[in-house]
Amino acid sequence: MSAYDVVLKARANGRATAQDYINGIFTDFVELHGDRRFADDSAVIAGIARLGDKSVTVIGLEKGSDVKDRAARNFGSAQPEGYRKALRQMKQAEKFGRPVICFVDTSGAYCGIGAEERGQGQAIAENLWTMMTLGVPVISVIIGEGGSGGALALAVADEVWMLENSIYSVISPEGCASILWKDSTKAPDAAECLKLTSRELYRLGVVEKVITEKLGQQQIYDTLSRLFSETITRIDSEGKEKMLEARYERFRKFGSYTETVV
Amino acid sequence: MLRKGIFRRPHIALEGNTKQTKAITPDVPEELCIACPSCGKMMFSTELDENLGVCISCSHHLKLNARKRIILIADEGSFIEHDTDMTSVNHLDFPGYDKKLKSAKADSGEKEAVITGICSIGGINTAIFIMDPYFMMGSMGSVVGEKITRLFEFATINNLHVIGYCVSGGARMQEGIISLMQMAKVSGAVKLHSDKGLLYVTVLTDPTTGGVTASFAMQGDIIIAEPGALVGFAGPRVIEQTIRRKLPEGFQRAEFLLKAGFVDDIVERRRQKEYLRLLLSLHERNGENDVSL
Numbered sequence: 384m385s386a387y388d389v390v391l392k393a394r395a396n397g398r399a400t401a402q403d404y405i406n407g408i409f410t411d412f413v414e415l416h417g418d419r420r421f422a423d424d425s426a427v428i429a430g431i432a433r434l435g436d437k438s439v440t441v442i443g444l445e446k447g448s449d450v451k452d453r454a455a456r457n458f459g460s461a462q463p464e465g466y467r468k469a470l471r472q473m474k475q476a477e478k479f480g481r482p483v484i485c486f487v488d489t490s491g492a493y494c495g496i497g498a499e500e501r502g503q504g505q506a507i508a509e510n511l512w513t514m515m516t517l518g519v520p521v522i523s524v525i526i527g528e529g530g531s532g533g534a535l536a537l538a539v540a541d542e543v544w545m546l547e548n549s550i551y552s553v554i555s556p557e558g559c560a561s562i563l564w565k566d567s568t569k570a571p572d573a574a575e576c577l578k579l580t581s582r583e584l585y586r587l588g589v590v591e592k593v594i595t596e597k598l599g600q601q602q603i604y605d606t607l608s609r610l611f612s613e614t615i616t617r618i619d620s621e622g623k624e625k626m627l628e629a630r631y632e633r634f635r636k637f638g639s640y641t642e643t644v645v
Numbered sequence: 646m647l648r649k650g651i652f653r654r655p656h657i658a659l660e661g662n663t664k665q666t667k668a669i670t671p672d673v674p675e676e677l678c679i680a681c682p683s684c685g686k687m688m689f690s691t692e693l694d695e696n697l698g699v700c701i702s703c704s705h706h707l708k709l710n711a712r713k714r715i716i717l718i719a720d721e722g723s724f725i726e727h728d729t730d731m732t733s734v735n736h737l738d739f740p741g742y743d744k745k746l747k748s749a750k751a752d753s754g755e756k757e758a759v760i761t762g763i764c765s766i767g768g769i770n771t772a773i774f775i776m777d778p779y780f781m782m783g784s785m786g787s788v789v790g791e792k793i794t795r796l797f798e799f800a801t802i803n804n805l806h807v808i809g810y811c812v813s814g815g816a817r818m819q820e821g822i823i824s825l826m827q828m829a830k831v832s833g834a835v836k837l838h839s840d841k842g843l844l845y846v847t848v849l850t851d852p853t854t855g856g857v858t859a860s861f862a863m864q865g866d867i868i869i870a871e872p873g874a875l876v877g878f879a880g881p882r883v884i885e886q887t888i889r890r891k892l893p894e895g896f897q898r899a900e901f902l903l904k905a906g907f908v909d910d911i912v913e914r915r916r917q918k919e920y921l922r923l924l925l926s927l928h929e930r931n932g933e934n935d936v937s938l
Contacts, residue, residue, distance in 0.1 A: 492859075494879030494887050499897055502907050504858030504878035511832035512864055516840065531816070531825060532859040532878070539829045553825040553856075554818045562818070563741070576739055577821050589822050631833050635794070637826035638787035639736035642728070 387571035389580045390556060392548040393527045394490075399600055400459075401428055401443025401486040404526060407604035408611070409434055409441060417468060421501060424465030426457045426493070429472040431481070434611055440476035442469045442537060443486035446527070459528075460493035463506035466536050470510050477518050482615045485523040485537040490555060492533030507536040514539035515634070516627055520618040522611060525549045525590075541618055541630050544592040544610075545581040546603070551589065552579035588636070681705055683873075697914045706851065706871045706914055710753065711760045711777040714810055718918050719764035719773070726762040727799070728792050733757060735819070736787075742819040745781065753779035757788040758813075761796040763805065767922030769929065772800040775810040776857075778850075785857055786817035790827025793861065797834035806844040806928060808921055811862040814880075815855020828860035835864045844928040846921065849876045849899070849908065863907075867924060869917075870899035870908045 392398070405412055409432035417423040429442045444461060447453035469485075476483045492503055514521060521540040529538070529551030545551060554562075556574035561567040578584070581593045592610065594603060618626050677690040683705035692701060697717060698709040709717075715724050735742045750756060758780035763772050774793050776783040783789075793809070800807050816824040835845060847865030852875035859878055862868075870876060877884075877897040885892055895901050902908045912920045 492878065494884050496884065496888065496892070496896070499877050499879065499884070500905050502863075502905070504876075505863040505907055507859035507878070508832065508861070508863035511829055511860055512836040512839075515829070515833040515836050532828065532856055535825055535828060536859075539832070551822060553816045553820075553822055559818050576737065577818070578737055579822065584822060587822065589826065631837070634826060634829040634833055637823050637830055638791045639734045639820075639823065640731050640788045640791055641734055642731050644730050 386574035401445045418464040426461040427465035444489040459489040463501040466506040482520040487525045488527035491530035510536040542591045547596040550579045708778045711775040724764040739819040769925040772805045778812045783813035784817040786820040794834040801838045811853045813857035874899045
């Protein structure tokens with residue numbers, strides 16, 4: 384399967400969305416709306432739920448189910464208020480000592496006049512640095528598309544996992560091809576170069592786990608439920624200080640460069 | 646007696662053939678003419694340099710390389726550069742990246758898109774990073790992320806405030822996901838610096854976009870912009886393609902950001918040193934930020 388085949392799979396209609404994962408893994412989900420500043424962005428679903436007998440905060444980038452729903456949710460491209468809604472829920476999670484679980488599925492943060500006027504860059508920037516020192520465990524799972532900064536804004540976590548046929552990239556293959564080769568039809572070549580598949584990203588150490596999709600969807604939910612519980616228990620047992628140190632180091636290590644004088 | 650060769654056709658020198666030009670017109674100074682990208686006014690480069698890279702006619706702030714900014718901001722001779730030899734590696738074997746790095750080095754005279762270090766401004770010590778628009782349009786890859794992260798870590802240990810000049814087209818796609826990870830990496834270092842009660846001032850210059858806007862450019866305690874600087878998450882062309890209409894005049898410019906509440910002020914280039922000195926002095930911590938320079 385080529386990298387671009389994976390891109391198409393990650394984007395396919397009918398692929399399970401964040402809402403499906405929330406329904407499949409948790410019980411007693413209470414959805415909470417709004418950022419308390421401007422509006423409620425339905426590209427982001429946020430709320431409290433139970434994982435087994437533990438309360439958790441759940442946040443997801445939601446693409447929507449049918450045509451109408453997808454349009455209403457901007458196809459999962461969040462506005463600044465979506466990221467601020469997520470941030471508000473994360474801060475509440477910290478207050479009440481609840482772990483945070485994020486589902487990422489977006490082609491990217493929304494780009495438009497309103498999004499710029501309300502500070503899309505600032506909203507994402509604030510999530511990045513707040514999440515870095517959030518005092519509760521954070522786990523992010525990329526379930527479809529992990530599009531650039533709009534995905535990272537929900538993926539500064541203790542662990543980041545990916546579904547086998549999901550992608551995570553700094554730019555869409557189409558965008559990359561049109562900038563590099565002035566030809567967006569060369570997206571398949573760009574997809575190959577960008578190393579955006581779960582296999583490549585696991586190799587690069589960007590994700591800790593890849594969840595196979597050979598299982599049925601219900602088995603994926605069961606597997607994730609078990610892995611969430613195990614991982615949260617492990618992180619909790621190590622203590623907050625160690626958790627934050629490990630989270631910082633997790634991102635600190637990324638980068639290739641040389642310092643030898645040539 | 647006729648001079649030999651007086652009726653010979655005069656030799657016409659090709660443009661750019663400096664040797665010939667010099668021989669024919671020895672008295673014309675070798676000054677380069679630059680047109681203001683905003684009003685079109687033609688200026689000699691020395692004239693422009695004397696005016697700090699600001700158009701003498703319309704006050705448009707032209708792009709400025711990182712070394713020139715150091716001269717404008719730092720006390721003379723006080724700048725000590727960090728990580729001078731760090732260079733990029735094409736770790737994904739991305740097609741064309743090696744060539745691109747080579748020409749970026751030639752264009753800018755720098756090894757990467759940011760220079761970092763410590764200096765004093767009006768006698769007050771500070772850590773400083775300055776991005777360079779002539780190196781791949783200040784795009785952020787591993788080296789930019791690593792150098793800025795190290796600077797914040799150094800400043801956190803040594804109780805130094807940080808001043809950061811931003812200019813960037815965004816994350817460097819030739820480094821794939823690792824360039825995206827730099828946003829989180831730098832953000833972490835900025836947060837730890839902030840949690841220690843230290844000041845971080847960002848100066849947004851034309852243009853600051855993409856992953857840099859969505860991370861450390863917008864994380865300053867105080868954010869100022871140069872007049873007319875374009876600052877945004879998505880670039881204007883991308884937005885126009887998405888919404889399929891023209892953007893309003895002045896959209897994403899510094900003045901628009903000030904009105905929308907995303908920058909603290911707009912500060913002209915010639916006032917920046919004094920402005921930064923004042924901010925640093927208003928945040929002086931008793932005897933703490935005196936690392937010896």
